[in-house]
Amino acid sequence: MQMPRAVGREAASRKYDILSALMAFALGEDKTVQRQVLRAMVLVTTRYNWQRDELSMGQAEIARLWAVDERTVKREMARLRAQGWLVLKRQGARGRVSVYGIDFDRMLDDTRPAWERIGEDFIARMNPAGAQAEPSNVIPLHKVPQPSGGGSAWATAQQILHGENAALYGSWLHMLTEAEITDGRLVLIAPTKFHATYVNTHLKDRLRRVLRMVDPALADVVVQV
Structure with missing residues:
Protein backbone atom coordinates (compact mmCIF):
# COMPACT_ATOMS: atom_id res chain seq x y z
CA MET A 1 0.00 0.00 0.00
CA MET A 126 -6.27 3.03 5.32
CA ASN A 127 -7.51 1.49 2.08
CA PRO A 128 -5.45 3.27 -0.62
CA ALA A 129 -8.53 3.64 -2.81
CA GLY A 130 -10.76 4.62 0.08
CA ALA A 131 -10.90 8.29 -0.80
CA GLN A 132 -12.26 7.52 -4.26
CA ALA A 133 -14.16 4.28 -3.70
CA GLU A 134 -17.60 3.55 -2.34
CA PRO A 135 -17.76 1.81 1.05
CA SER A 136 -18.71 -1.44 -0.70
CA ASN A 137 -15.32 -1.44 -2.44
CA VAL A 138 -13.25 -1.35 0.76
CA ILE A 139 -10.77 -4.20 0.69
CA PRO A 140 -11.34 -6.44 3.72
CA LEU A 141 -8.54 -7.91 5.78
CA HIS A 142 -7.43 -11.31 4.52
CA LYS A 143 -9.07 -14.07 6.54
CA VAL A 144 -7.66 -17.58 6.70
CA PRO A 145 -9.94 -20.49 7.57
CA GLN A 146 -9.39 -22.61 10.68
CA PRO A 147 -6.58 -25.12 10.00
CA SER A 148 -7.69 -28.73 9.92
CA GLY A 149 -4.96 -29.87 12.33
CA GLY A 150 -3.82 -33.42 12.95
CA GLY A 151 -0.90 -35.34 11.56
CA SER A 152 1.98 -33.37 13.10
CA ALA A 153 2.88 -31.12 15.98
CA TRP A 154 2.99 -28.11 13.66
CA ALA A 155 -0.49 -28.87 12.27
CA THR A 156 -1.90 -29.01 15.80
CA ALA A 157 -0.03 -25.86 16.78
CA GLN A 158 -1.55 -24.05 13.80
CA GLN A 159 -5.03 -24.72 15.16
CA ILE A 160 -4.08 -23.24 18.52
CA LEU A 161 -2.38 -20.20 16.98
CA HIS A 162 -5.40 -19.52 14.78
CA GLY A 163 -7.68 -19.74 17.80
CA GLU A 164 -5.55 -17.32 19.82
CA ASN A 165 -5.33 -14.62 17.15
CA ALA A 166 -6.84 -15.37 13.72
CA ALA A 167 -5.67 -12.08 12.19
CA LEU A 168 -2.08 -12.54 13.31
CA TYR A 169 -2.12 -16.14 12.15
CA GLY A 170 -3.50 -15.13 8.76
CA SER A 171 -0.90 -12.42 8.24
CA TRP A 172 2.26 -14.16 9.42
CA LEU A 173 1.89 -17.82 10.40
CA HIS A 174 -0.34 -19.69 7.98
CA MET A 175 2.26 -19.41 5.18
CA LEU A 176 4.93 -21.17 7.24
CA THR A 177 5.52 -24.77 6.19
CA GLU A 178 7.20 -27.52 8.15
CA ALA A 179 10.62 -28.63 6.89
CA GLU A 180 12.00 -30.97 9.54
CA ILE A 181 12.47 -31.67 13.22
CA THR A 182 16.05 -32.25 14.36
CA ASP A 183 17.33 -32.56 17.92
CA GLY A 184 14.12 -31.19 19.37
CA ARG A 185 14.05 -28.18 17.03
CA LEU A 186 11.29 -27.56 14.50
CA VAL A 187 12.41 -25.89 11.26
CA LEU A 188 9.76 -23.87 9.43
CA ILE A 189 10.06 -22.32 5.97
CA ALA A 190 8.88 -18.77 5.21
CA PRO A 191 8.15 -17.40 1.73
CA THR A 192 10.57 -14.43 1.98
CA LYS A 193 13.59 -13.29 3.96
CA PHE A 194 11.65 -10.40 5.49
CA HIS A 195 8.87 -12.76 6.53
CA ALA A 196 11.35 -15.10 8.24
CA THR A 197 13.12 -12.20 9.97
CA TYR A 198 9.87 -10.76 11.25
CA VAL A 199 8.62 -14.08 12.65
CA ASN A 200 11.97 -14.88 14.25
CA THR A 201 12.13 -11.42 15.81
CA HIS A 202 8.56 -10.91 16.95
CA LEU A 203 6.69 -14.20 17.05
CA LYS A 204 9.24 -16.84 18.00
CA ASP A 205 8.31 -16.84 21.70
CA ARG A 206 4.66 -17.34 20.78
CA LEU A 207 5.55 -20.23 18.46
CA ARG A 208 7.83 -21.84 21.04
CA ARG A 209 5.18 -21.61 23.76
CA VAL A 210 2.47 -23.24 21.64
CA LEU A 211 4.75 -25.95 20.28
CA ARG A 212 5.80 -26.92 23.80
CA MET A 213 2.13 -27.22 24.70
CA VAL A 214 1.66 -29.61 21.79
CA ASP A 215 4.91 -31.55 22.22
CA PRO A 216 7.14 -30.91 25.28
CA ALA A 217 10.03 -32.55 23.39
CA LEU A 218 10.16 -29.55 21.04
CA ALA A 219 12.61 -27.20 22.73
CA ASP A 220 13.02 -24.65 19.97
CA VAL A 221 11.76 -23.41 16.60
CA VAL A 222 13.55 -21.59 13.81
CA VAL A 223 12.15 -19.97 10.67
CA GLN A 224 14.23 -20.02 7.50
CA VAL A 225 13.74 -19.03 3.87
Whole structure:
Protein backbone atom coordinates (compact mmCIF):
# COMPACT_ATOMS: atom_id res chain seq x y z
CA MET A 1 0.00 0.00 0.00
CA GLN A 2 1.05 3.62 -0.45
CA MET A 3 0.25 5.88 2.47
CA PRO A 4 0.00 9.57 1.49
CA ARG A 5 2.72 11.66 3.09
CA ALA A 6 1.64 13.18 6.39
CA VAL A 7 1.91 16.78 5.22
CA GLY A 8 -0.68 19.34 4.21
CA ARG A 9 -4.24 19.80 5.40
CA GLU A 10 -4.78 16.16 6.42
CA ALA A 11 -1.37 15.68 8.02
CA ALA A 12 -2.62 15.55 11.61
CA SER A 13 -5.20 12.82 10.93
CA ARG A 14 -2.66 10.72 9.01
CA LYS A 15 -0.18 10.97 11.87
CA TYR A 16 -2.84 9.89 14.36
CA ASP A 17 -3.78 6.94 12.13
CA ILE A 18 -0.17 5.77 11.94
CA LEU A 19 0.32 6.05 15.69
CA SER A 20 -3.04 4.37 16.34
CA ALA A 21 -2.04 1.41 14.17
CA LEU A 22 1.28 1.08 15.99
CA MET A 23 -0.31 1.25 19.45
CA ALA A 24 -3.10 -1.21 18.66
CA PHE A 25 -0.60 -3.63 17.15
CA ALA A 26 1.77 -3.41 20.13
CA LEU A 27 -0.99 -4.01 22.68
CA GLY A 28 -1.65 -7.41 21.12
CA GLU A 29 1.99 -8.50 21.28
CA ASP A 30 4.44 -9.53 23.98
CA LYS A 31 6.53 -7.14 26.07
CA THR A 32 9.54 -7.35 23.75
CA VAL A 33 7.54 -6.18 20.75
CA GLN A 34 5.69 -3.57 22.81
CA ARG A 35 8.99 -2.06 23.94
CA GLN A 36 10.35 -2.00 20.38
CA VAL A 37 7.23 -0.31 19.01
CA LEU A 38 7.26 2.25 21.84
CA ARG A 39 10.89 3.07 21.09
CA ALA A 40 10.09 3.56 17.40
CA MET A 41 7.10 5.74 18.26
CA VAL A 42 9.06 8.05 20.53
CA LEU A 43 11.61 8.62 17.74
CA VAL A 44 8.75 9.58 15.43
CA THR A 45 7.01 11.89 17.88
CA THR A 46 10.10 13.67 19.22
CA ARG A 47 12.63 14.04 16.41
CA TYR A 48 11.25 12.93 13.05
CA ASN A 49 10.94 15.61 10.35
CA TRP A 50 7.75 14.74 8.48
CA GLN A 51 8.32 17.23 5.63
CA ARG A 52 11.78 15.93 4.75
CA ASP A 53 11.35 12.32 5.88
CA GLU A 54 14.41 12.58 8.07
CA LEU A 55 15.34 11.31 11.50
CA SER A 56 18.73 12.69 12.55
CA MET A 57 19.73 11.72 16.06
CA GLY A 58 22.96 10.44 17.60
CA GLN A 59 23.20 7.20 19.55
CA ALA A 60 23.97 8.97 22.81
CA GLU A 61 20.88 11.14 22.44
CA ILE A 62 18.71 8.13 21.59
CA ALA A 63 20.11 6.25 24.58
CA ARG A 64 19.14 9.12 26.86
CA LEU A 65 15.65 9.27 25.35
CA TRP A 66 15.12 5.51 25.67
CA ALA A 67 16.78 5.31 29.11
CA VAL A 68 19.20 2.61 27.94
CA ASP A 69 22.89 2.30 27.10
CA GLU A 70 24.34 2.95 23.64
CA ARG A 71 24.92 -0.75 22.98
CA THR A 72 21.19 -1.33 23.33
CA VAL A 73 20.55 1.55 20.92
CA LYS A 74 22.91 0.08 18.33
CA ARG A 75 21.23 -3.32 18.58
CA GLU A 76 17.68 -1.93 18.48
CA MET A 77 18.33 0.41 15.57
CA ALA A 78 19.76 -2.53 13.63
CA ARG A 79 16.57 -4.47 14.31
CA LEU A 80 14.40 -1.60 13.13
CA ARG A 81 16.43 -1.40 9.91
CA ALA A 82 16.22 -5.17 9.37
CA GLN A 83 12.48 -4.98 9.91
CA GLY A 84 12.25 -2.28 7.26
CA TRP A 85 10.83 0.41 9.52
CA LEU A 86 14.00 2.54 9.42
CA VAL A 87 15.79 3.27 6.15
CA LEU A 88 19.37 4.55 6.26
CA LYS A 89 19.60 7.63 4.04
CA ARG A 90 23.07 8.87 4.99
CA GLN A 91 25.69 7.10 7.07
CA GLY A 92 27.17 9.17 9.86
CA ALA A 93 30.82 10.14 9.50
CA ARG A 94 33.34 12.69 10.81
CA GLY A 95 31.21 13.87 13.68
CA ARG A 96 27.93 13.83 11.77
CA VAL A 97 25.12 11.53 12.89
CA SER A 98 23.36 9.11 10.57
CA VAL A 99 20.17 10.23 8.85
CA TYR A 100 17.23 7.83 8.57
CA GLY A 101 13.94 7.81 6.76
CA ILE A 102 10.89 5.96 8.06
CA ASP A 103 8.98 3.51 5.89
CA PHE A 104 5.42 4.08 7.11
CA ASP A 105 4.06 1.81 4.38
CA ARG A 106 6.02 -1.08 5.91
CA MET A 107 4.87 -0.12 9.40
CA LEU A 108 1.25 -0.14 8.30
CA ASP A 109 1.61 -3.45 6.49
CA ASP A 110 3.13 -5.00 9.61
CA THR A 111 0.38 -3.65 11.85
CA ARG A 112 -2.44 -4.74 9.54
CA PRO A 113 -3.57 -7.61 11.85
CA ALA A 114 -4.59 -5.00 14.44
CA TRP A 115 -6.67 -2.79 12.16
CA GLU A 116 -9.91 -4.66 12.69
CA ARG A 117 -9.60 -4.04 16.42
CA ILE A 118 -9.61 -0.29 15.74
CA GLY A 119 -12.73 -0.42 13.56
CA GLU A 120 -14.15 -0.56 10.06
CA ASP A 121 -13.84 3.21 9.63
CA PHE A 122 -10.10 2.92 10.21
CA ILE A 123 -9.82 0.10 7.66
CA ALA A 124 -11.70 2.23 5.15
CA ARG A 125 -9.35 5.19 5.69
CA MET A 126 -6.27 3.03 5.32
CA ASN A 127 -7.51 1.49 2.08
CA PRO A 128 -5.45 3.27 -0.62
CA ALA A 129 -8.53 3.64 -2.81
CA GLY A 130 -10.76 4.62 0.08
CA ALA A 131 -10.90 8.29 -0.80
CA GLN A 132 -12.26 7.52 -4.26
CA ALA A 133 -14.16 4.28 -3.70
CA GLU A 134 -17.60 3.55 -2.34
CA PRO A 135 -17.76 1.81 1.05
CA SER A 136 -18.71 -1.44 -0.70
CA ASN A 137 -15.32 -1.44 -2.44
CA VAL A 138 -13.25 -1.35 0.76
CA ILE A 139 -10.77 -4.20 0.69
CA PRO A 140 -11.34 -6.44 3.72
CA LEU A 141 -8.54 -7.91 5.78
CA HIS A 142 -7.43 -11.31 4.52
CA LYS A 143 -9.07 -14.07 6.54
CA VAL A 144 -7.66 -17.58 6.70
CA PRO A 145 -9.94 -20.49 7.57
CA GLN A 146 -9.39 -22.61 10.68
CA PRO A 147 -6.58 -25.12 10.00
CA SER A 148 -7.69 -28.73 9.92
CA GLY A 149 -4.96 -29.87 12.33
CA GLY A 150 -3.82 -33.42 12.95
CA GLY A 151 -0.90 -35.34 11.56
CA SER A 152 1.98 -33.37 13.10
CA ALA A 153 2.88 -31.12 15.98
CA TRP A 154 2.99 -28.11 13.66
CA ALA A 155 -0.49 -28.87 12.27
CA THR A 156 -1.90 -29.01 15.80
CA ALA A 157 -0.03 -25.86 16.78
CA GLN A 158 -1.55 -24.05 13.80
CA GLN A 159 -5.03 -24.72 15.16
CA ILE A 160 -4.08 -23.24 18.52
CA LEU A 161 -2.38 -20.20 16.98
CA HIS A 162 -5.40 -19.52 14.78
CA GLY A 163 -7.68 -19.74 17.80
CA GLU A 164 -5.55 -17.32 19.82
CA ASN A 165 -5.33 -14.62 17.15
CA ALA A 166 -6.84 -15.37 13.72
CA ALA A 167 -5.67 -12.08 12.19
CA LEU A 168 -2.08 -12.54 13.31
CA TYR A 169 -2.12 -16.14 12.15
CA GLY A 170 -3.50 -15.13 8.76
CA SER A 171 -0.90 -12.42 8.24
CA TRP A 172 2.26 -14.16 9.42
CA LEU A 173 1.89 -17.82 10.40
CA HIS A 174 -0.34 -19.69 7.98
CA MET A 175 2.26 -19.41 5.18
CA LEU A 176 4.93 -21.17 7.24
CA THR A 177 5.52 -24.77 6.19
CA GLU A 178 7.20 -27.52 8.15
CA ALA A 179 10.62 -28.63 6.89
CA GLU A 180 12.00 -30.97 9.54
CA ILE A 181 12.47 -31.67 13.22
CA THR A 182 16.05 -32.25 14.36
CA ASP A 183 17.33 -32.56 17.92
CA GLY A 184 14.12 -31.19 19.37
CA ARG A 185 14.05 -28.18 17.03
CA LEU A 186 11.29 -27.56 14.50
CA VAL A 187 12.41 -25.89 11.26
CA LEU A 188 9.76 -23.87 9.43
CA ILE A 189 10.06 -22.32 5.97
CA ALA A 190 8.88 -18.77 5.21
CA PRO A 191 8.15 -17.40 1.73
CA THR A 192 10.57 -14.43 1.98
CA LYS A 193 13.59 -13.29 3.96
CA PHE A 194 11.65 -10.40 5.49
CA HIS A 195 8.87 -12.76 6.53
CA ALA A 196 11.35 -15.10 8.24
CA THR A 197 13.12 -12.20 9.97
CA TYR A 198 9.87 -10.76 11.25
CA VAL A 199 8.62 -14.08 12.65
CA ASN A 200 11.97 -14.88 14.25
CA THR A 201 12.13 -11.42 15.81
CA HIS A 202 8.56 -10.91 16.95
CA LEU A 203 6.69 -14.20 17.05
CA LYS A 204 9.24 -16.84 18.00
CA ASP A 205 8.31 -16.84 21.70
CA ARG A 206 4.66 -17.34 20.78
CA LEU A 207 5.55 -20.23 18.46
CA ARG A 208 7.83 -21.84 21.04
CA ARG A 209 5.18 -21.61 23.76
CA VAL A 210 2.47 -23.24 21.64
CA LEU A 211 4.75 -25.95 20.28
CA ARG A 212 5.80 -26.92 23.80
CA MET A 213 2.13 -27.22 24.70
CA VAL A 214 1.66 -29.61 21.79
CA ASP A 215 4.91 -31.55 22.22
CA PRO A 216 7.14 -30.91 25.28
CA ALA A 217 10.03 -32.55 23.39
CA LEU A 218 10.16 -29.55 21.04
CA ALA A 219 12.61 -27.20 22.73
CA ASP A 220 13.02 -24.65 19.97
CA VAL A 221 11.76 -23.41 16.60
CA VAL A 222 13.55 -21.59 13.81
CA VAL A 223 12.15 -19.97 10.67
CA GLN A 224 14.23 -20.02 7.50
CA VAL A 225 13.74 -19.03 3.87
